[in-house]
Amino acid sequence: MHRIDSHNARKNLFGVGKAGFHDNTDLEGQDATYLSPDWLNMIQEELANLLELNGIPLDPNNRSQLYALLATQVDLDALASAVEVRLQQLRDLLATKTALDQAINYVMSNIQQHKDATNPHPQYLLASTFGVHLKMNASLTTPTSDQHKVLGWNGEDGIYNYVIGSNWKWGKSGSGSLTFKPYRAYGTFLLNCVLDDIYVLRITAKYFNASGVKTHEELVINHNAKVRSATLKALLTIENGGYVELDWGLQISTSHMGQATIGLFVEDRVKRFSPVGYTSIVDSSNFTQDDSIEVLDDYSIYPNYExxxxxxxxxxxxxxxxxxxxxxxxxxxxxxxxxxxxxxxxxxxxxxxxxxxxxxxxxxxxxxxxxxxxxxxxxxxxxxxxxxxxxxxxxxxxxxxxxxxxxxxxxxxxxxxxxxxxxxxxxxxxxxxx
Missing domain, CATH: 2.60.40 (Immunoglobulin-like)
Structure with missing residues (x-):
């Protein structure tokens, strides 16, 4: 491997003997740095060798071969440790080269973050260092502990709480929608709903792609049973760059008030997605989150049909x-x-x-x-x-x-x-x- 060496490369751009690319606008009559065939071929072969020397033939129709190789490397932890040792040796050997020392510190800090993570995962290193999008995994048996909670998706602690009804009225119902749009994450998420004195809960998931076009929708929760408490689960699969809108409707059972708490959970890494696309719309006039205030039934939002x-x-x-x-x-x-x-x-x-x-x-x-x-x-x-x-x-x-x-x-x-x-x-x- 070598740095660009065409005749109008900017000399010593990264230190003595380290040329680089430059627009050369400060030099009269000088064009920007040329891309030489030799340098481009060198880059091509360096990248191609990553695949071919690992036994993977080049596929012109696949633009994610390098990602797949790096993201699924089973011994990435061992590799990271070996790289860390080798980089330390290089730094000791070339301690006088400031630019290389800075680069080594950057890579080593990311490796250390990966090793110190609460739930280390090979892709965590890729995300923090290279900004790739992470694929999340979940199943109906995914734990719903704090370690697996998707933090911040509701703008706060990852648990959204609906309280409906009051101390004076019966038969309350509420409905609305909320949107979950994870940042640099996609895949399968566990939707966990815990009900207390809720007679009916229905949630429809509407899925959108990265362009904001709805691809499909499905009824993910359909609960109608007179029970004081219940836990309902469903899986949401979001494509890369996409998001899901959850339309919900609920009704309390034969008591004065009830509540539903909704959380999202995944298996495999620290779960704070920030920023996260989040909106919530409540469109029932008798919805309240303050059970100390009576909210009178008002049916004016409904048409005058029988x-x-x-x-x-x-x-x-x-x-x-x-x-x-x-x-x-x-x-x-x-x-x-x-x-x-x-x-x-x-x-x-x-x-x-x-x-x-x-x-x-x-x-x-x-x-x-x-x-x-x-x-x-x-x-x-x-x-x-x-x-x-x-x-x-x-x-x-x-x-x-x-x-x-x-x-x-x-x-x-x-x-x-x-x-x-x-x-x-x-x-x-x-x-x-x-």
Whole structure:
């Protein structure tokens, strides 16, 4: 290997006898340093030998061969130690050469950082020295301890906490979105959700590439069960330079308030990604993180439809015909039901979904799922309830029509035999053929 030696290279640029490249604008009539074929061939062969002398043929269609070789070298730690020893010998031998001494100190400091890291990894040395992007790994069994936590992705300590409800109201729900865009990191991340008094949690992951174009989306968490606590996990795979947007919706169970904590975890190195692209949008008016302040239900964000559904891609609520019949059903399952009753009233709400293939009176209707929820009307008497996610995804092996039923009560009803009599304004029904 040798430094550039074309006739207009800048002599002694890096010390006596150490020429370098220069624009030579300070020298009248002198062109910038020429690239000589000899020097370029030397660089080419130095790089090619890294691969070929390791038994790897050159592939003109692969632009990451050197990265793959360095990033997967199993004995990189041993190599680092050997290089450290050799560099120390060189520094002792050439102690009078200041420039080389500075270069040696720089490389040795990075090697030491790698050796002293909490969880040393070969790629950590590459990232700190050469600025490469690191591939993260995670599985559903990845530990959720602090050592594996992705710090800073939420702008703080890596755990995002949602508190919903208050000491005075029932049946709260909340929704929103947040974005995770790691800096110089990609691969697989573990999404860990810990629930306390949360009845429903649904998270949809929307994946974007490095150009900001959405590539696909998937439902990663779909929880609907009356439990006081639960831990839910999902894996998020982000491409190099890309990011993921998490759209979430939650609802508390039969208690006054609940909370969900969300964290991201990976297997294999110090997990602080800084800076990190982070945004969070809360779009439910009854969402709060202060459980000492009553937040009254306000349904003004919802349209004045009896039955409707939400389209996340356009952020729109669309109406479903409440006059649909068995012979003329709607084609979309409902997400919400709206009613107008007495103002500021605590309610029990029964929601049922069933399947049916034959019209009344010779009906073969079969109830699939029935639940009781708590809710409250606002000062204007309005109430909007969300149809549970599990009721929106009923299997129909025989192309049955779905029937959604909602009834409102002032006292707790017994649903052992189905929707009971005594509701405030009868039973609201919607026929659906998705």
């Amino acid at each position: 039955w409707f559904y939400y389209v996340s891609s356009t952020n729109q609520y669309l109406e479903l015909n409440h006059l649909a019949t068995f012979d003329s059903p709607v084609t979309k399952v409902p997400h919400y039901h709206r009613n107008s009753l007495t103002s500021n009233t605590d309610l029990y709400i029964v929601v049922e979904v069933g399947k049916q293939t034959v019209e009344l009176p010779a009906s073969d209707y079969v109830a699939v799922q029935i639940e009781v929820f708590r809710g409250a009307t606002d000062a204007s008497g309005n109430i909007v309830i969300e149809i549970p996610f599990s009721m929106r995804e009923v299997e129909r092996p025989n192309n049955e029509k779905l029937v959604y039923r909602v009834a409102y009560y002032t006292t707790e009803p017994d649903i052992a035999s189905g929707i009971p009599a005594g509701s405030i304004d009868g039973i609201h029904e919607l026929y659906v053929l998705p």
